[in-house]
Amino acid sequence: MSRYEAVIGLEVHVELKTETKLFCGCSTEFGKEPNTQVCPVCLGLPGATGVLNKKAVELAVKAGLALNCEIGTNTWFDRKNYYYPDLPKGFQISQVFRPIAYKGYLDLELNGKSKRINITRAHLEEDPGKLTHAGGSIITSHCSYVDYNRSGIPLVEIVSEPEIRSGEEAKAYLEKLKAILEYAGVSDVKMEQGSLRCDANVSVRPVGSTVLGTKTEIKNMNSFRAVQRAIDYEVERQIEALMDGGRIIQETRAWDENLGVTVAMRSKENPDYRCFMEHELAPIELKTEWIEDVRATIPELPDARRKRLVEEHGLPVYDAGVITSSLDLAEFFDAALKEYPDAKTVSNWVMGELLRLLNARNLELSEAKITPGGLASLLKLIEKGAISNKMGKEVFEVMFEEGKDPDQIVKEKGLSQISDESQLNRIIAEVIAKNPKSVADFQSGKEKAIGFLVGQVMKATRGQANPGVVNAILREKLAE
Amino acid sequence: MKISEKEVEQLAFLSRLDLQGEEPADWTKSLNAVLDYLELLNKLDTSAVEPAAHVLPLKNIFREDRPQQSLDKELVLANAPEEEEGSFVVPRIV
Numbered sequence: 001m002s003r004y005e006a007v008i009g010l011e012v013h014v015e016l017k018t019e020t021k022l023f024c025g026c027s028t029e030f031g032k033e034p035n036t037q038v039c040p041v042c043l044g045l046p047g048a049t050g051v052l053n054k055k056a057v058e059l060a061v062k063a064g065l066a067l068n069c070e071i072g073t074n075t076w077f078d079r080k081n082y083y084y085p086d087l088p089k090g091f092q093i094s095q096v097f098r099p100i101a102y103k104g105y106l107d108l109e110l111n112g113k114s115k116r117i118n119i120t121r122a123h124l125e126e127d128p129g130k131l132t133h134a135g136g137s138i139i140t141s142h143c144s145y146v147d148y149n150r151s152g153i154p155l156v157e158i159v160s161e162p163e164i165r166s167g168e169e170a171k172a173y174l175e176k177l178k179a180i181l182e183y184a185g186v187s188d189v190k191m192e193q194g195s196l197r198c199d200a201n202v203s204v205r206p207v208g209s210t211v212l213g214t215k216t217e218i219k220n221m222n223s224f225r226a227v228q229r230a231i232d233y234e235v236e237r238q239i240e241a242l243m244d245g246g247r248i249i250q251e252t253r254a255w256d257e258n259l260g261v262t263v264a265m266r267s268k269e270n271p272d273y274r275c276f277m278e279h280e281l282a283p284i285e286l287k288t289e290w291i292e293d294v295r296a297t298i299p300e301l302p303d304a305r306r307k308r309l310v311e312e313h314g315l316p317v318y319d320a321g322v323i324t325s326s327l328d329l330a331e332f333f334d335a336a337l338k339e340y341p342d343a344k345t346v347s348n349w350v351m352g353e354l355l356r357l358l359n360a361r362n363l364e365l366s367e368a369k370i371t372p373g374g375l376a377s378l379l380k381l382i383e384k385g386a387i388s389n390k391m392g393k394e395v396f397e398v399m400f401e402e403g404k405d406p407d408q409i410v411k412e413k414g415l416s417q418i419s420d421e422s423q424l425n426r427i428i429a430e431v432i433a434k435n436p437k438s439v440a441d442f443q444s445g446k447e448k449a450i451g452f453l454v455g456q457v458m459k460a461t462r463g464q465a466n467p468g469v470v471n472a473i474l475r476e477k478l479a480e
Numbered sequence: 481m482k483i484s485e486k487e488v489e490q491l492a493f494l495s496r497l498d499l500q501g502e503e504p505a506d507w508t509k510s511l512n513a514v515l516d517y518l519e520l521l522n523k524l525d526t527s528a529v530e531p532a533a534h535v536l537p538l539k540n541i542f543r544e545d546r547p548q549q550s551l552d553k554e555l556v557l558a559n560a561p562e563e564e565e566g567s568f569v570v571p572r573i574v
């Protein structure tokens with residue numbers, strides 16, 4: 001295996017967060033009845049000409065700047081001609097010759113190492129319609145259904161250089177890309193709603209070679225994890241084929257999530273899209289000042305935010321990376337930190353309890369009921385000793401599900417920690433009386449015996465005693 | 481001949497155009513005339529000339545991002561060769 005290395009480039013399509021489509025005023029809202037958000041322009045009816053959505057240009061420039069790209073000051077649209085039912089005009093309006101953004105990069109962190117992946121280009125184009133195949137698969141179906149609601153939604157296609165070397169790196173690239181675009185506010189970047197889609201170009205070559213091998217294009221990957229698995233599978237398939245003396249055919253392959261394999265879809269020997277300029281739309285000339293105005297609207301991006309959490313709040317790099325991987329989580333953390341300024345404690349709860357419950361319930365942070373202020377109040381209760389850390393976790397779960405105030409939950413559940421010494425004294429006296437052997441052991445120098453006694457008190461109070469206080473009282477009494 | 485009558489017929493088929501009688505031959509002739517003219521233009525050395533993105537001195541024609549009324553679903557599907565539950569139905573693709 002080590003005789004070969006993988007050469008991977010990703011093409012990522014991201015829907016821009018506009019109200020309306022790229023060339024018409026039809027709504028871009030997701031999940032509506034088929035063909036209810038269409039007009040002559042996005043249906044490609046003869047004679048219909050669109051007008052460019054200014055907001056889409058602004059968001060594409062913003063995406064480009066956030067990805068460290070240069071911005072084309074003189075750009076235009078082109079037609080990419082091909083016949084497919086999701087493309088009613090017979091061509092897609094895209095930017096072939098002069099992309100709006102080019103020569104960018106992003107840095108990813110993997111296993112403690114940083115790696116820069118260069119971005120070839122990020123260009124504007126229109127989304128085609130959506131096809132659903134009767135019978136589930138394009139190969140077995142007898143007909144397909146077309147919904148043009150998606151037709152004409154503004155996309156940026158972000159093309160990386162073939163500098164990615166593994167499925168793991170591809171996943172890290174996508175996570176970083178998603179975070180950057182989310183922070184910049186250019187897209188919802190939800191793979192499950194199709195606002196982020198990814199195709200992978202995969203080839204292999206002998207280590208040390210600088211010549212590119214024949215590549216295949218992998219489609220139909222519906223999660224970042226699927227991208228990783230599909231690439232790892234494909235790399236191995238290609239290496240095995242070459243080791244067996246075979247050759248790689250240039251083709252498009254589909255990832256089959258259930259079988260965990262890629263399957264040949266169609267051969268793709270450099271299709272000729274007969275691209276030419278779209279003369280029905282005026283070219284775009286961007287002034288440097290305007291580009292700088294757009295740059296000024298870009299908020300703090302993931303890398304800067306991670307650095308701030310490390311440098312200003314002393315968080316470990318790992319924690320800061322996890323927390324800044326999604327904007328929601330980073331905002332939650334910052335808001336909680338404002339009211340409870342102990343970064344490591346807040347981070348432990350966010351990374352521990354919050355992420356654990358979100359993953360277990362398969363929820364987005366916005367769907368959880370707990371607020372940053374609520375978490376801060378909870379942490380204050382624990383700090384005061386009103387409840388134990390363990391009870392805190394129980395309370396956290398209720399807050400997560402129901403969004404109640406932690407004080408109220410503690411009262412309702414009778415969780416309040418017993419710190420009242422007189423009450424504890426009585427229980428401790430009982431435990432001492434019932435466990436003469438452990439008492440004798442401790443008094444004869446067996447330090448461990450105190451742990452058993454503390455445990456008995458905790459059991460008698462159903463975990464509501466403050467273990468620190470119990471320990472102190474016990475030592476005091478046994479020393480008498 | 482840059483484009484054959486057979487290619488014209490294939491193009492018409494893909495474009496769902498129904499060419500009759502003399503039409504395939506006529507179209508082949510006129511398309512070849514266009515291609516010959518382009519061939520002539522291709523002989524010009526334009527390597528030092530910036531491409532003209534538009535024939536008129538236009539640029540930056542924008543629209544604000546405000547929703548407009550879409551078409552009625554009945555009108556949308558009026559031209560559909562086949563329709564089912566609001567979707568256009570097309571024959572098997574591959």
Ligand SMILES: [Zn+2]
Nearest residue numbers: 024026039042
């Ligand atoms: Zn429209």
